Amino acid sequence: MSTTEQAVLFSCAQETQVGILSLPAEQAQVGVVIAVGGPQYRAGSHRQFVLLARRLATAGYAVLRFDYRGMGDSSGSARDFLDASPDIAAAINTLHEHAPEIRSTVIWGLCDAASAALLYLQDTKDTRVTGLCLLNPWVRSETSLARTQVKHYYIQRVMQRTFWTKLLSGQVAWGALKGLARNIRLSKAASPSRGAGDLPFQQRMANAWTDFDGRILLLLSGNDYTAKEFLEYADADTAWSKALKQARLERHDLANADHTFSNRLAQTTVENLTLDWLATTSNAIK
Known part of the structure; x- marks a missing residue:
């Protein structure tokens, strides 16, 4: 299937964000927003997001990868994943403006972009989002x-x-x-309490996961301390242990993959698993 690719500019809190839109030749029912993790821009490590977006578009999905404010070619001050919800909202709005036929949206995120996706849902309860692709979610705390x-x-x-x-x-x-x-x-210290005051971001993520009624794809690298830390945190936390047992979750552990799935085999495996999962998600909304 042929595809088109174009740069798009969109506004967020009086700043200008830059994104790359990849569209299939035919109208897409499902859109994918690729969120960026860490001090990264829209291409991703080893052009990971470029390759993923193009392959997804070839398979019939509308895809937007973009720079947060203050990163890459977007204007403004740099921010971390805890403050990324407005940026993600602006990206989803832009994707729907350019592909209005989309009936649902999936957020794809690696590392703290996976965390940002969950925090976005907790902040907004955006009903347009029906699926999450989460890779090696970031739950770093001193204890974990x-x-x-x-x-x-x-x-x-x-x-x-x-x-x-x-x-x-x-x-x-x-x-x-x-x-x-x-x-x-x-390591023997208690995890942050869920008592009075603001919840730790890890618990906000867990709450968003539990409240979300869409489908979730979880990919974990075997050769990655971030993934191991996520599993250690989940094992020690009741809410996370429950979340990982939900029926709507599809989980795959890639034993030999590193944090960014940097070799070609791991990259292709991630693409294949994402496509297979998206096909199931697409069938569910038809």
Whole structure:
């Protein structure tokens, strides 16, 4: 299927955002907004978002990838995922303006873009969004990081003979053991409370996940501390444990993939899984 690609400019809080719109030759029923994670712009690591958008458009989906305010070619001051809801709203509005035949929208996000997608839904309850593609969601806290490091780094490290050889020979400072002790102490700390006051962003994400009645695709990398930290956090939190058991969730663990799915096999696998899941989502809204 042939596609067209064009740059679009749109406004958000008196600033100008830049996006790239990829459209199929025929009218699309489903649109995909690719949100950006971290200090990144619309191309993505190793042109990941470019390749994904073009393949999705070829399969018949309308796709918009864009720069947050203050990032890439968009104007304004830089901001992080906690303040990205207005940017995502402006992008969804723009996609629907250029492809008014769209009946539903999916947000696709990697790392803290996955987090931003959930926070957007909690902030807006946008009924146009019927699906979420979430890759290695970001739930970083001091406690969750410590738990992940203890389980997936320190325990394996102290079990290695080379570690003790280097320690006793002075090649590894005793500070490494102090670091282990500190992380063990932090790992046993309680997760942030859901009591009075503003909820931690991780709990806001969990609430949005639970309240969302659309479909969710969750892709997790096996060779990635962000994904491991997400699973550690979910295992220790009742709301997240419940969320990961929901029937509308489709989860895939890519054992050998890194954080950004940087090799071609991992990239193609992500594209294929996204397309297969989108086909199911598209059938559900017909």
